[in-house]
Amino acid sequence: xxxLEQSPQFLSIQEGENLTVYCNSSSVFSSLQWYRQEPGxxxxxxxxxxxxxxxxxxxxxxxxxxxxRKDSSLHITAAQPGDTGLYLCAGVHGNKLVxxxxxxxxxxx
Amino acid sequence: NAGVTQTPKFRVLxxxxxxxxxxxxxxxxxxxxxxxxxxxxGLRLIHxxxxxxxxxxxxxxxxxxxxxxxxxxxxxGLESAAPSQTSVYFCASSSNRGxxxxxxxxxxxxxxx
Numbered sequence: 001x002x003x004l005e006q007s008p009q010f011l012s013i014q015e016g017e018n019l020t021v022y023c024n025s026s027s028v029f030s031s032l033q034w035y036r037q038e039p040g041x042x043x044x045x046x047x048x049x050x051x052x053x054x055x056x057x058x059x060x061x062x063x064x065x066x067x068x069r070k071d072s073s074l075h076i077t078a079a080q081p082g083d084t085g086l087y088l089c090a091g092v093h094g095n096k097l098v099x100x101x102x103x104x105x106x107x108x109x
Numbered sequence: 110n111a112g113v114t115q116t117p118k119f120r121v122l123x124x125x126x127x128x129x130x131x132x133x134x135x136x137x138x139x140x141x142x143x144x145x146x147x148x149x150x151g152l153r154l155i156h157x158x159x160x161x162x163x164x165x166x167x168x169x170x171x172x173x174x175x176x177x178x179x180x181x182x183x184x185x186g187l188e189s190a191a192p193s194q195t196s197v198y199f200c201a202s203s204s205n206r207g208x209x210x211x212x213x214x215x216x217x218x219x220x221x222x
Contacts, residue, residue, distance in 0.1 A: 009149070031208045042113070042199050042213025043152075050208065088151065095206055101151040 003027055004091055004100035012106040016078050021103045023089035024071045030092045032072045034063055037086040037102075079107045111135050115200050115214035122190045122221045130185040130217050132200030140203045141183040142167070142211065143175060145196040152199065158183055159206070190221045 007022045023032065031050045035043035047056050049065035049072060056063045060083075062075040076083055084107050090099045116131045134141065139160050144152040154167030158177040172194060174186045183202075187194060197218050201211040 033208075033210060035211075041215050042201070043211070044213070045210035048208055048210065090152075090211075092208060096154075097206075097211070099152040101149055 003093065003098045004089055006087075006089060006100035006103050008103060009101070010104045010106075012108065013079055015080055015107055015109045017107075019076050019079055019105070021074045021076075021087055021105070022071070023073070023091075023100050025091065026070065027091075027093055028069050030069070032065055032069075032092070033090045033097075034072070034074055035088040035090065037088060038084075043086075043088055076105075079105075081107050081109045083107050113200055113202055113212050113214035115198075115217050117217060118215070119218050120220070122187075122219065124191060124221060126190050127186070127188050128190065128219075129187075130198055130200075130219075132183045132185070132214060133181055134183075134200075134202040134212070135181065136202060136204075136212065137180070138202035138204050138212070139180075140206055140209075141177065142201045142203075143173070143183065143185045144199045144201065145169065145194075146199060146216070147196050155185065155198075187219075190219075192221045195219060195221045 005024050033048045034046045037043040047063045052067045052069045054065045060077045086102045088102045113134045142157040143155040153169045156175040161180040164175045176184045197216045199216050200214045203209040
């Protein structure tokens with residue numbers, strides 16, 4: 001079992017729809033990072049959340065860190081084909097960075 | 110802005126062969142990492158380094174060795190490749206181990222037959 005569980009594993013939606021991706025754990029993290037990975041490339045950092053309850057926005061993407069710092073969510077408004085990719089969450093636990101298995105998002109035009 | 114560069118991009122090995130994956134970063138980062146990425150399992154840490162001349166084991170170190178002779182380079186070696194090592198390998202670097210983001214290379218796709 002993974003320390004960080006991401007859901008759903010795969011999501012296929014139409015352009016313009018909204019979606020939410022979840023990253024859950026029973027452990028507390030000092031911070032949590034979200035990455036996006038496109039085919040043939042390495043992951044690229046989108047955001048880092050540090051404080052429980054913190055909300056960060058990046059254009060149409062909204063990231064939230066749970067109050068207890070055990071979970072996080074990524075909400076995308078009006079998804080576009082350019083949002084297609086693998087979304088990974090990664091939590092800092094002790095002195096280690098632990099990755100979830102990722103959510104594959106496909107946005108169809 | 111090269112960032113993190115990995116070579117080669119693709120490689121096919123036969124069981125028992127050896128090879129070295131090269132990683133170079135130009136950001137003067139102290140920390141460097143090697144991950145493998147397999148479907149449904151996310152990124153798993155193989156080995157990492159906290160500075161020139163240092164290396165440490167990660168989550169899945171067996172069958173791999175690493176060296177960090179220069180600050181900018183981190184090498185991953187497979188002495189005797191096995192089919193279970195078929196994967197996509199990513200090198201990453203960061204300025205420290207806390208909340209600092211990882212900067213990844215574009216990966217090496219390795220197939221062991």
